[in-house]
Amino acid sequence: MPPNAVPGQKFPTVLMFPPDVFYAEYGDNGVPSERVATRDLQQAGFLVFQVDHRLAPPGKLTGQTSTGRAPQQTDDAERQILAALADSQCNGSIYLVGGSAGGCLALWCGLDSANSAVSGWDNNARLKIKAVVSLSGVTDPSNWNHRGISDADYEDFEFRVDKYVGLTYPAYNYATLYAASPVSLITDGATSSPPVELFASQYDSVSYVQQDEMYTALQGIGASVTNPLFGKQ
Numbered sequence: 503m504p505p506n507a508v509p510g511q512k513f514p515t516v517l518m519f520p521p522d523v524f525y526a527e528y529g530d531n532g533v534p535s536e537r538v539a540t541r542d543l544q545q546a547g548f549l550v551f552q553v554d555h556r557l558a559p560p561g562k563l564t565g566q567t568s569t570g571r572a573p574q575q576t577d578d579a580e581r582q583i584l585a586a587l588a589d590s591q592c593n594g595s596i597y598l599v600g601g602s603a604g605g606c607l608a609l610w611c612g613l614d615s616a617n618s619a620v621s622g623w624d625n626n627a628r629l630k631i632k633a634v635v636s637l638s639g640v641t642d643p644s645n646w647n648h649r650g651i652s653d654a655d656y657e658d659f660e661f662r663v664d665k666y667v668g669l670t671y672p673a674y675n676y677a678t679l680y681a682a683s684p685v686s687l688i689t690d691g692a693t694s695s696p697p698v699e700l701f702a703s704q705y706d707s708v709s710y711v712q713q714d715e716m717y718t719a720l721q722g723i724g725a726s727v728t729n730p731l732f733g734k735q
Contacts, residue, residue, distance in 0.1 A: 503591070504547045512593035513549035514632070515586050519579065519604030520552070521637075524666040525561035525570070530554075539599065549591050553582040555607065558665045571668040572682035573619065579607040580614065580623045587630055598634045602708060603662070605639020609684035609716065613692045633697045638706040641716035642686075643667065644679035648709045655707035662707070688719045695725035702729075 504513060518536055520528055531537060532552045540550045555578035556570035557563050568574055586592050600608035612634040615625040643663035648656035657672075664671040667682045680686050700717055702710035717729040 503549055504544050513591060514595040515549045515592040516543050516597045516599055517582060517586055518552045519600030519607045521601035521604050523662045524603045525558040551586055555579055572666055576607055576610045577620050579611050580617060580620045584622050595632050596630045597632055600639055601637040605636030608634050609636050609639055612696050613684055613687040631696045635699045637701045638703050638708040640708055641712045642683040644676050645715060647711045650710050658707040685716055685719050688723060693723055695720055697726040700729045
């Protein structure tokens, strides 16, 4: 909670999605960058939740019986948003921040206008999302162009997205991978988006072409989007 909060006060609310490569668990306090970002947001007056979701193998949560593969993780993310909206401390405005795999989940929720698998999720719920920040987020798992990253990082990217959709590395299936892509929601008819800021960073296994592809797609539906690129090679 923000410092100096008083009982009954309501706040704009940030959901922080971890850079967990779709299958890693970092604990409730998040990675160091999440903890720093959370503190900064609290100081700025936001209520912040660091959220969990099911994990794909090989890092499934203890006791998890489901596969944790797409779309289970995005379903969980939407349930977390609904839970935040129902929280007595939330003022009804939601902001999403995610890195890497978490950036993928944040972008998906910002574009998914109707997911019948999640009770209560609809376009009215989505419109509560006021902005999305994606830091080196995966925007299209089917796009295996790896400009700007090493071959080793590229192989790591392949491994992660295969695990996310249920393929066995190094398998490639365009339809399966693209169906789990936030970009596919635009292709399938999304006509609006909250404001989005996309970051691509050096020393990451997600190529900057992922951000470029989403930037172009969002521009195509007239979304407010900025695309700061760092370390572009």
